[in-house]
Amino acid sequence: MSVDPVSTHSHGHIDEQISQLMQCKPLSEQEVRTLCEKAKEILMDESNVQPVKSPVTICGDIHGQFHDLAELFRIGGKCPDTNYLFMGDYVDRGYYSVETVTLLVALKVRYPQRITILRGNHESRQITQVYGFYDECLRKYGNANVWKIFTDLFDYFPLTALEVPHEGPMCDLLWSDPDDRCGWGISPRGAGYTFGQDISEQFNHTNNLKLIARAHQLVMEGFNWGHEQKVVTIFSAPNYCYRCGNMASILEVDDCRGHTFIQFEPAPRRGEPDVTRRTPDYFL
Numbered sequence: 001m002s003v004d005p006v007s008t009h010s011h012g013h014i015d016e017q018i019s020q021l022m023q024c025k026p027l028s029e030q031e032v033r034t035l036c037e038k039a040k041e042i043l044m045d046e047s048n049v050q051p052v053k054s055p056v057t058i059c060g061d062i063h064g065q066f067h068d069l070a071e072l073f074r075i076g077g078k079c080p081d082t083n084y085l086f087m088g089d090y091v092d093r094g095y096y097s098v099e100t101v102t103l104l105v106a107l108k109v110r111y112p113q114r115i116t117i118l119r120g121n122h123e124s125r126q127i128t129q130v131y132g133f134y135d136e137c138l139r140k141y142g143n144a145n146v147w148k149i150f151t152d153l154f155d156y157f158p159l160t161a162l163e164v165p166h167e168g169p170m171c172d173l174l175w176s177d178p179d180d181r182c183g184w185g186i187s188p189r190g191a192g193y194t195f196g197q198d199i200s201e202q203f204n205h206t207n208n209l210k211l212i213a214r215a216h217q218l219v220m221e222g223f224n225w226g227h228e229q230k231v232v233t234i235f236s237a238p239n240y241c242y243r244c245g246n247m248a249s250i251l252e253v254d255d256c257r258g259h260t261f262i263q264f265e266p267a268p269r270r271g272e273p274d275v276t277r278r279t280p281d282y283f284l
Contacts, residue, residue, distance in 0.1 A: 014110045021103040024066050024096060032102060032146050036153045039105050042112045043156035050158040052116050056083045058251040060215030060234035061120070062104075064094025064132065067267040068238050068248065069103070075264050076250050079107050080114035085161055087215040087234070088120020091150075092131035093241050098140055101150060119157035120216065121191075177217055178226045178233070197227035204230055211259075213251060222249030222263045238266040 017027055017035070027035065057076045062069050076082055090104055091097035107115050121127060128134050128151060137147035179185055179194035187193050200212060212231045217224075218240050224233045238248035252260045 011110065014106060018103065018106050018110060021099055021106060022070065024070075024099050026098050026140055027102055029141055029146055029149075033149050035102070035106060035109060036149050038109045039153055040156050042109060043153075043158070046158050048159045050116055050118070050161050052085050052161045053083070054257060055252065055254045056085050058085045058087065058213050058234055058253065060087055060236040060249075061089040061218075061240075062086070062094075062100055063089055063122070063237045063240065064091055064097035064100050064136070065237045065240075065242075065266075066094070066096035066099045066103075067269075068236075068264075069100055071238075071264055071267040072236060072248070072250060075262055076252070080111040082114075084115045086115070086117045087161075087213070088118045088157075089122045089215060090117075090120070091128055091133040092122045094132075094237070095136075097133045097136050098146065105153070116161055117157060118161060119154055119159055123151075123154040123157060125151045178214075178231045197230065200227040200230045210257070218244060218246060220244075220246045222247040223251065223261050238264060242269075 014035075017031065021027065059072060059076075062072075073079070076084070086104060090101045094100070104115070104117050108117055122131065122133075128147065133150075134144065134147050137144060137150075140146075176192035177187060177189075177194055178200065179196055181194070182196035182198045184199065185194035185196075204210065204212065211229070213234060214231065215234055215236070217233050217235065219233050219235050222235055222238070225231070226233065232251070234249055234251050235246065236248045236250060238246060240246055247263045247265060249261050249263045252262060254260075
């Protein structure tokens with residue numbers, strides 16, 4: 001029998017931290033360390049293929065766009081009133097990766113049954129050293145300790161909330177994209193593969209699924225159907241990288257498995273930090 005790592009008397013403290021984070025104010029290094037230790041205890045009890053109950057609201061990439069995450073909660077409902085599934089890519093690109101990932105982890109610790117946070121391809125040590133999270137941690141904390149704390153925690157994140165084949169390396173799951181061509185193909189990303197409609201149909205049939213919901217790709221309307229509505233891509237970072245001009249969306253799935261997309265635009269721009277190092281343009 002697992003023990004709730006968050007005792008009742010500590011709920012108030014985490015609520016205070018969530019309130020602070022909702023104002024886009026980062027926690028101290030020690031607070032981050034303690035929070036992530038509590039999160040590890042919760043995540044250790046979860047599966048790499050984590051079951052999620054409906055109704056649930058499914059969210060795609062956030063990429064450090066904190067104010068747009070706050071807008072997402074305003075539109076989709078506060079946690080725990082709404083049951084959320086986030087599909088990864090919380091950090092890099094945007095200016096507020098620290099506040100974004102800390103808030104999601106804090107919500108996971110406070111409401112472990114009401115929010116599921118999956119691992120995306122950016123939740124890795126190598127990628128975060130190139131695309132901004134590492135540099136942001138140095139800038140905000142003066143050292144790499146918080147970056148190390150979070151990248152250690154990423155190893156505990158579930159990989160998917162759907163049943164997946166037992167074989168195959170992790171990067172193929174996190175980096176692969178749907179494609180108009182049939183079968184498997186070489187991915188232009190340099191990692192993972194492309195997969196055609198025949199692969200999606202076979203996967204859904206084998207696992208008794210109706211739909212694959214995924215993130216990981218910029219789509220201008222915030223969501224995009226593929227493979228004759230066997231696959232849907234959800235992207236939840238509007239005006240990605242503060243320049244792409246795209247909409248964002250979330251997907252609400254009700255008790256009867258009906259689904260509704262909610263699109264939203266960027267939150268009002270706030271003061272932006274002075275970032276001297278420019279991250280690479282390639283959209284990961």
